[in-house]
Amino acid sequence: MDSLLYYLKPDEMDPFYLFWAKQALISVVIIAVFYLLSRLLQVLIAKIGTRLCAATETDLDDRILERVSGPAMLLVNCAGLYLAIKRLPLHDKVGIAASGLLFVVNITILTVIAYRVLDELLKAYGARVAGAEVSRQIMPLVEKLCTIFLVVTALIITLKHFNYDILSLVTALGVGSLAIGLAAKDTLANMVSGFTxxxxxxxxxxxxxxxxxxxxxxxxxxxxxxxxxxxxxxxxxxxxxxxxxxxxxxMAFPDVRGKGRINVGIGYGCDVALAKELMVRSAIEIPEVLKEPAPEAFLVNFGDSALNLSLFFWVADYTHVFAASDKINSAILKSFHSNGITIPYPTRTVIHEKDTNNAPQD
The missing domain is CATH 2.30.30.60 (SH3 type barrels.)
Known part of the structure; x- marks a missing residue:
């Protein structure tokens, strides 16, 4: 660089212009170097990055690489332009305005890159881990909250760069959040419970x-x-x-199968084994009842006026329990009647004894 200035005439080598020309030449070199770096980054992403992403089982890294490659190259160029302008001997106001504008542009590009990466991660989590319902209900809200966080962070960094006092801003945000939390306590409790x-x-x-x-x-x-x-x-x-x-x-967890129970009482003089066999046979004949697990009948307890039996059966869908129970009850009633199994009414014997002590004497 000094060799180029060697050929200038002595009267043309004004120190101010010489210094300005030197800084301008250095800035041009910086811009060119960062431009070459952006092209190198593009080649690395196209050849190496794509191959590495193709070797993984998931397509998450492919989508992230595709969405951030363009802003990343733009960020490299803007960073070089920022460094080049910052070192130029411009007027104070012009230099501060130009470098400040480029700083804001760089922060904006970084925010866009962070948002795109976070957006792909949230989509992948909602689709593969949390489920469709979470993706529909929670992910839009989470994405908005993350966007607000990124924007506020970028704003704080920008204000800090221009020597603004961010303590008052942080304090205002904290007081505002506290006021909103107290005013919407029940709503926030329901929202947190909804997340849960x-x-x-x-x-x-x-x-x-x-x-x-x-x-x-x-x-x-x-x-x-x-x-x-x-x-x-x-x-x-x-x-x-x-x-x-x-x-x-x-009732639908861990699967949609439903278990039904039918209670019936038979007389003490009836054949319990035959009654249980008839109950199981009546359940098996119903199309809605599953053959596996098979229906089972048990003698549950000894009632006051009947032997209490219970039949347990399974259906493919818990919504079919009531319809299957109706058909099984009808079949059991018919089968008991045909085989002499009685279903007794509750009976109670009352013995009235005459009080001879207080009886009137003749």
């Missing part, structure tokens, strides 16, 4: 659950409440915080 329900997944949409005396099918799991359609075709809208703090029964 969707991630922990004690039940899913379509499952039949029992909550206390209420039984119904889950229609929708929202961030604030869960909608349940009861068996009488009414809708229950239950806050998520109440569901998280209650004990419930999921």
């Amino acid at each position: 329900l969707m991630i922990d997944r004690p039940f899913r949409i379509g499952d039949r659950i029992q909550l206390g005396a209420q039984v119904g099918d889950v229609i929708d799991i929202g961030l604030r409440s869960t909608k349940i359609k009861a068996l009488d075709n009414t809708y229950l809208i239950i806050p998520n915080s109440e569901l998280c703090n209650s004990t419930l029964i999921n």
Whole structure:
């Protein structure tokens, strides 16, 4: 660089212009070097990065590489332009404005890169780990919160670069968050419970659950409440915080098979073995009843006026339990009648004794 200046005439070598020309030449070299680096990065991504991503089983890295390659090369060029302009002997205001503008551009590009990487990670988590319901309900909200976090972080870094006091901003954000949290305490509790329900997944949409005396099918799991359609075709809208703090029964878990039970009493003089055989045979003849596990009948206890038997059977879908129970009851009643098995009525014997001590004497 000094060799180029050697050929200038002595009267043309004004120190100021000589210094300015030297700095401009260095800035041009910096821009050229960073431009070559961006091209080198493009070649590395196209050849090496693509091959490495193709060797993995997942396509997550392929999508991330595709989305960040363009902004990454732009970031390298803008970084070189920022360094080149920052070292030029410009006027104070012009230099500060130019370098500040390029700094903001670089921070914006970095924020875009971070957002794209985070977006792909959230999509992959929602699709492969959390499930479709979480992707539909939670992921848009999580993506918005992450976007707000990235924007606020970029804003704080930018303000810090221009020597602005960010303590007041952080304090204002903290006070505002506290005020919002106190004002929407119940809503936030339901939202946190909604996150818990969707991630922990004690039940899913379509499952039949029992909550206390209420039984119904889950229609929708929202961030604030869960909608349940009861068996009488009414809708229950239950806050998520109440569901998280209650004990419930999921009839569709771990699978949709349902188990039914039928209780019947026979007379003490009846053949118990024959009665159990008839009950099992009646259940097997019903199409809805599964052959495996096979129906089973047991003598449960000795009642006051009858021997109490119970029949246990399985159906392929828990929604078929009631219909199968009706058919089995009808078949058992007919089979008992044909084979002389009686179903006694409850009986009670009352013995009335005459009180001879207080009887009137003749």
